[in-house]
Structure formats: C-alpha cells, structure tokens
Amino acid sequence: MSEKYLFHIDEEEGERIDVFLSLNMKEKSRNAIQKLMAGGMVTVNGKIVKPSYKLSLDDEVALFLPEPIELNIEAENIPLDIVYEDGDIIIINKPQGMVVHPAPGHYTGTVVNALMYHCRNGLSGINGELRPGIVHRIDKDTSGIIVAAKNDISHQKLSGQFAEHSINRKYEAVTFNTIKEESIKIDAPIGRNPLNRKKMCVTDKNSKRAVTYITVLESFGKFTHVEARLETGRTHQIRVHLSYMGYPILGDLVYGYKKQPFKLNGQALHAGLLGFIHPATGEYMEFSSPTPDYFKDILRILRMQ
Template sequence: MDIYNLAVEKEDVGTRIDVFVSENFDDISRSGVQKLIEQGHITVNEKNIKSNYKLRDKDIIKVEIPEPVEIEILPEDIPLDILYEDNDVIVINKPQGMVVHPAPGHYSGTLVNALMYHCKGELSGINGVMRPGIVHRIDKDTSGVIMAAKNNMAHQSLALQLAEHSITRKYNAIVFNKLKEDEGTIDAPIGRHPEDRKKMCVRDKNSRHAVTHYRVIEHLGKYDLIEAQLETGRTHQIRVHMSYIGHPLLGDEVYGKRKQPFSTKGQVLHARVLGFVHPRTGEYMEFESELPEYFKKLIEKLKQIQTS
C-alpha cells in the first residue's frame, strides 16, 4: 500500500476534500477518491471525514492507495482493419465505438484485446498489462488511424516522436457555427476540469501546453467541416480547443450541447492521417483513412439541408 501526506495551503481552503485529492492524483477519479474516503483510506488530521468536507488551513491529509487488484486481459478474435504491419509496428483503422485499451467497465472488446489475439503476444510491455503496445490513444467514439508497437524498441522510438511533436496527426471534424477565419491556431493550455474529473478544460493552473491548428474544408450551412492538426496531443485536445473558441464538435455532448440535432453516437471526429518515422528503418511513413460511412452520410445530409 502506498501512503501520501498532503498539506493544505491557504489557496486551497474551502475546497472539497474529494476535489482536492483528485486534482493531486491524475490517475484517480473523483468518484475513486470518494470510494477511498468511504473505505477510510483518506483522513484529515488522522480523522475520518466525508467527501463534502471542506479544507481548512494547515489540514494534513493522509491518502492510502491500496494495492490494485490485477485484472487478466484476454486475447479476443476481433476483426481488425489493418493499414500496415511489420515486425515492429502495426497501424489500424479503428472503428467508431471501439475502446482502445481496457479500463474499469471495459475489460473486453477493446483494441488491445484484438491486438493481443492478432499479434500473439508480440506487443511492447512499456505501458503494462492493461495497455500492451499502446503508444497513443483516440477516444472510443473517434474513428480512424492509430498505431501500436510490437516491441519496446519501437515503443520508445514512437513515444519520443510524440514527445517531440514530430508525428503527423490530422483529423476531420464537423463543428457548430461558421468559423470567421478559414484557418487558425489555438494555443491554450489544457488540464483536468476542477469539478468534473472526466472532463478536460482550458485552464492556467495544473495544465499542459496544447496547440491545435485548424482549417475550414467546407462550409455546411450552420456547420463547418474542418481539418485539425495536432501539434501537441493532450486528452480530448481537439474537442476542448474547438469548444473553447465557440465551435464545439457536432455530437459532442461532453464539451458541446447536451441536446444534439442529429443522432451521431458521439462526437463527429475522424483521425484521417497519421505519419511517423519508422523506428527501425528511419523512413517517414504516412497512412490515411478515408472518412467512414457515418461521416459521409452526415455531410450529405447537411448539404441537403443547406440547399433545401
């Protein structure tokens, strides 16, 4: 069991204990913190408290993190749309609705389960048993190109390219409201939302540098079809940035409107282009996935509405 002691500063006085702790632990959600409090693993001044306890100056918070229960992740024979594969890397066209790696509530049916079956265990182990081979991820409801590493050498090379922002990542999205400029750059730091740990937001405190370049491909009445290119790769970056400038993604109920005008099964976002330097050969390789049918049909529907 890991034990941490946190001291309350003046600026944190009045903050709920569950919010404060979740902000200090990136891998523990607010609901996870609340469970730890219920189980007596989080105390203030060595006393049990409730989740709504508000911090006081000089409070000492003790956080006990129990050893995780190991979950067995099993290979599953799930068809994969493979764009490229060799002994080092595999590039997949992920369908909308597929979760990339196992997490609470999703221990089967993920891309990892499928990769474990297809690659017969030949995946990098750098990210542990829950995410073998996974170098980067895209959201469940985002479709498109994603790469995985078959060994640690490849994983380290690709991870370094991601850190250096040298990997090409271009997305297509449909956003609300016609953009005033046909292209632009959003340079705004992104961090965990202070009140909702499942969300990210633009904020100065506890955030990381984030840059998105965008250009309008086509105006579709009240909507725009855009290309967004990532310079950095923060969680939900395109969704957060476009919402921040007043153009949330169509179908995005988290960062946009709760009531959406069309049934889209999530945000209309497609990872279209992925380019990287091959870890072994040093050759630049680029892969493209055409827009899926759900995306094409929505564009046609918006065109029809525009001309009617």
C-alpha cells in the same frame, strides 16, 4: 505487500521529484510516477509531496509500489481493420464506438483485446498489462488511425516522437456554427476541469500547453467541416479547443450542446492521417484512413440543406 524503494539525494538538488523518479525507475513513466504520488505512495523525509517538489540535498525519498492487482485481460478474436503491419509496428483503423484499451467498465471488446489475439505475445510491455502495445490513443467515439508497437524499442522511439511533437496528425471534424476565418491557430493550455475530473478544459492551473491548427474545408452556414492538425496531443484536445472557441463538435455531448440535430453515436471526429519516422528503418511513413460512412452521411445531409 508493497515494494519499497529508497533514494538518498546527493547530486540531484533542485530537480523535480517526478522527473528524478521516472529517470531512476526506468520501468515507470513520469505519468505513472505522478499517479503513484497522487495515491500517497511517494514520501520525502516521511512526508507526502507534490510532483513539482524540488529535491534538496540529503533528502530521503521513499517510493512504494503496491502489489499488482491480477487482471484477466483476455485475447479476443475481434476483426481488425489493419492498414499496415510489420515486425515492429501495426497500424489500425479504429471504428467509432470501440475502446482502445481496457479500463473499468471496458475489460473486453477493446483494441488491446483484439491485438492480443492477432499478435499473440508480440506486443510491447512498457505500458503494462492493461495497455500492451499502446503508444497513443483516440477516444472511444472517435474513429481513425492509431499505431501500436510490437516491441519495447519501437514503443520507446515512437513515444519519443510523440513527446517531441514530431508526429504528423490530421483529423476531420464537423462543428456547430460558422467559422469565418479560413484557418485558426488555437494555442490554449489544457488541464483537468476542477468541477468535473472526468472532463478537460482550457485553464492556466495545472495545465500543459496545447496547440491545434484548424483549416476550414467546407461551410454549411450553421455547421462547418474542418481539418484539425495537432501540434501537441493532450486528452480531448481537439474537442476542448473547438468548444472553447465556440465551435463544439457535432455529436459531442461532453463538450458540446446537449441538444443535437442528428442521431449520432458520438462526436463527428475522425483521425484521418498519421505520419512518423519508422522506429526501425528510420524512414518517414504516412498512413491515412478514408472518411467513414457515418461521417460521409453527415456531410451528405448538410450539403442537401
């Protein structure tokens, strides 16, 4: 049995409906509201509308919350490479191949399962039962630094910094082809690929601005070792941007070449640095992850060629 929430519009004329609902349903993020709308769970005057719908005076808005599906996400005693931990946050160095949070096909063996065991009940609940503590994520086959929140206040403050693009994030990658410039600014909007909803692409339709700064660290002729700094944080941003520019990441079978010269378990992409304002102390903190062995092996091989 779903719960029903009704709203009568008398002062919010002209406001986007997804913004209005996220402000009035504090426990639901704007992204969560948009997902509900995509499932037909929001109506205006009895009709399903898009998230971009602008509210009019006397509109009757109805939101239906489906009955939650009980999921048995269990704590698992999985070793974690903990870089830092206090009462508010925990910094993890995630290995390549580990999923961050449970999802269809991956309900065990994730960072969340491990955090639930390590932190017991000490994780924020803002992102729901599938993502306790998870403020941001990196792809399964990307290694490196992530931060998780131990309480809702820390989660909200960290999420605010991500939304404001004030987080300092640097990655290492190895790309195909020679990047002739010493540095590149890629400013290209990213949205869902209309031909494959599991992929992202550079597009002007239903997209968000995405900015990546690329600095060449070392050139190998047919390959380039780069640093990528994120201004924004869109899904698969670095992988999509580099592929779009003609420099797909080595090992990336989704956005890169189908034929790969080395036997890799995923893209050569490592989240090496994360800096932010501590949500409790207000001090700037910066954490780094050493270049992992799989990445060093690639560089060693390329330097010998």
